[in-house]
Amino acid sequence: MADEREIVLRIENLTKSFGDNVVIDGLDLEVRAGEVIVVIGPSGCGKSTLLRCINGLEEIQGGRILLDDQEVDGRSKNIAQIRQKLGMVFQSYDLFPHKTIIENVTLSPIVVQKRPKEEAIAEGEALLERVGLLDKRDDYPRQLSGGQKQRVTIARALAMQPEIMLLDEITAALDPEMVHEVLDVILDLAREGKTMIIVTHEMSFARAVADRVIFLEGGHIVEEGIPELFFTNPKTERAREFLHTFEFTAVRSHTVEE
Numbered sequence: 675m676a677d678e679r680e681i682v683l684r685i686e687n688l689t690k691s692f693g694d695n696v697v698i699d700g701l702d703l704e705v706r707a708g709e710v711i712v713v714i715g716p717s718g719c720g721k722s723t724l725l726r727c728i729n730g731l732e733e734i735q736g737g738r739i740l741l742d743d744q745e746v747d748g749r750s751k752n753i754a755q756i757r758q759k760l761g762m763v764f765q766s767y768d769l770f771p772h773k774t775i776i777e778n779v780t781l782s783p784i785v786v787q788k789r790p791k792e793e794a795i796a797e798g799e800a801l802l803e804r805v806g807l808l809d810k811r812d813d814y815p816r817q818l819s820g821g822q823k824q825r826v827t828i829a830r831a832l833a834m835q836p837e838i839m840l841l842d843e844i845t846a847a848l849d850p851e852m853v854h855e856v857l858d859v860i861l862d863l864a865r866e867g868k869t870m871i872i873v874t875h876e877m878s879f880a881r882a883v884a885d886r887v888i889f890l891e892g893g894h895i896v897e898e899g900i901p902e903l904f905f906t907n908p909k910t911e912r913a914r915e916f917l918h919t920f921e922f923t924a925v926r927s928h929t930v931e932e
């Protein structure tokens with residue numbers, strides 16, 4: 675049956691290069707409302723660059739990116755307004771050290787979106803509750819663990835009520851015991867129907883959270899599919915090799931830890 679959900683993001687023939695290095699080479703992608711796309715691929719294949727292009731942070735050399743039929747262009751006047759539709763979370767959590775957790779979460783809604791303070795605070799508290807950190811409301815970032823800080827960063831992104839969340843290896847800098855608490859928050863968001871594009875190396879999480887997996891290499895989508903098929907029976911040799919290397923490394927690092 676045809677997917678009736680509205681297309682919120684449309685990437686057409688995107689080309690992005692840094693000098694002679696063509697990183698993204700004619701990439702097409704459509705994302706529908708409520709879809710969770712997981713992007714995987716070897717280091718340096720352009721995953722971060724793709725997310726940065728979607729956010730209008732990179733000048734592109736060809737093609738176009740449409741968010742709700744509006745063109746994302748870093749040089750256009752309305753880029754700030756378009757960017758508010760995207761909630762980006764990176765590996766590093768850049769919280770303001772001299773502001774409390776609730777202040778960190780409510781700053782942009784109050785200052786940028788000019789939302790009434792009481793409303794922003796009430797919503798900020800609801801978001802902190804949702805990521806399990808309401809009791810840290812008046813603490814400062816230095817008093818929190820890495821996993822807690824990353825959950826605050828997620829709450830802060832959600833506070834802007836973005837249409838799409840872009841997550842770039844958000845657990846890569848965390849100690850292993852903190853990875854789960856962060857990924858659980860994302861699994862909840864997925865169940866609630868949040869549209870997300872997620873770059874991750876956590877394969878079991880990818881399998882659990884994705885509606886669609888995209889395997890990127892050499893500037894192209896080499897393979898895409900539903901996780902049940904992609905992870906158990908990849909169609910391309912390259913995806914098979916990648917997954918195999920991955921399992922091997924995962925098994926090895928596990929063995930080394932022991």
Ligand SMILES: Nc1ncnc2c1ncn2[C@@H]1O[C@H](COP(=O)(O)OP(=O)(O)O)[C@@H](O)[C@H]1O
Pocket residue numbers: 692695697715716717718719720721722723724
């Ligand atoms: N600002 C930049 N200037 C020059 N080259 C860059 C820049 N950012 C990324 N690259 C190059 O683009 C390629 C893709 O990088 P990246 O998107 O970070 O890959 P990934 O996130 O998949 O590991 C790499 O070859 C990288 O060296």
Ligand SMILES: [Mg+2]
Pocket residue numbers: 721722723842843
């Ligand atoms: Mg990256």
